[in-house]
Amino acid sequence: MAGILVIWAVVVITQNEELVTKAIAVFLILLGYFGITQVDVFSKRTPQSTLVEEPKVKYVNSGLDDTELVRLHKLLIEILQTEKPYLNPELTLQNLASTINIPVHHLSQVINEKEQKNFYDLINEWRIQEFLREVKNEKNKNYTLIAIAYDCGFNSKASFNRNFKKYTGKTPTEYLTDAQ
Known part of the structure; x- marks a missing residue:
């Protein structure tokens, strides 16, 4: 704003075209410099001072109430304990939902809200x-660790090792050595 006022003052007082042109050039150079140095001008981030973050309610339009969530969660745990569908390496969210006889999106909500994790x-x-x-x-003493892992539903050694370390903090060999 001040730059524009200075240019107008130069125009009105001096009426010198060369001086006006130089004033405009200096103004544009300064405007460009200060514009580029303002990082938030070119970023998509909202400045923290103006950021008002509202908590996200993921299942706001869900048809499940808390009582039904608890009931379905108990049913899920019962199915996992008795039928052991996780032993199937090809198990999907859709397969499990059809086993429990509930819609896929309800099963996903139950797992997300009650277990605080995703399906996988x-x-x-x-x-x-x-x-x-x-x-x-004792009956598995003659089997390799990966053979037992395959029997438990894993379909690759890499997936087994990655998930084992994720849940125990150790590799299978480290874990079993420490357990002895």
């Missing part, structure tokens, strides 16, 4: 727990 994390956690039970079983 939940299933892999159950597979790791099953692996830890099976590796202690």
Whole structure:
């Protein structure tokens, strides 16, 4: 604003075209410099002082109330304990939802809200727990760790090792060595 006022003052007082042109050039150079040095002008971030973050309600339009969530969660845990669908390496959210006989989006909501994790994390956690039970079983002493992992629903060594370390903080070998 002050720059424009200075230019107008030069125009009105001096009426010298060369001086006006130089004043405009200096004004544009300064305007460009200060514009570029303002980082938030070119970023998509909202400045923190004006950021008002509202909590996200993920399932605001869901048809499930708390009572139904609890009921479905208990049903999910019961199915996981009795039928052990996680032993199937091809298990999907859709397969599990049809086993429980509920819509996929309801099952996803139950897992997200009651377990505080996604479908794959939940299933892999159950597979790791099953692996830890099976590796202690005397009848499995002659099997390799990866063979037991495959029997627990993992379909690759990399997936097993990654998830095992994620849940226990150790590799399978480290974990079993420490357990002895």
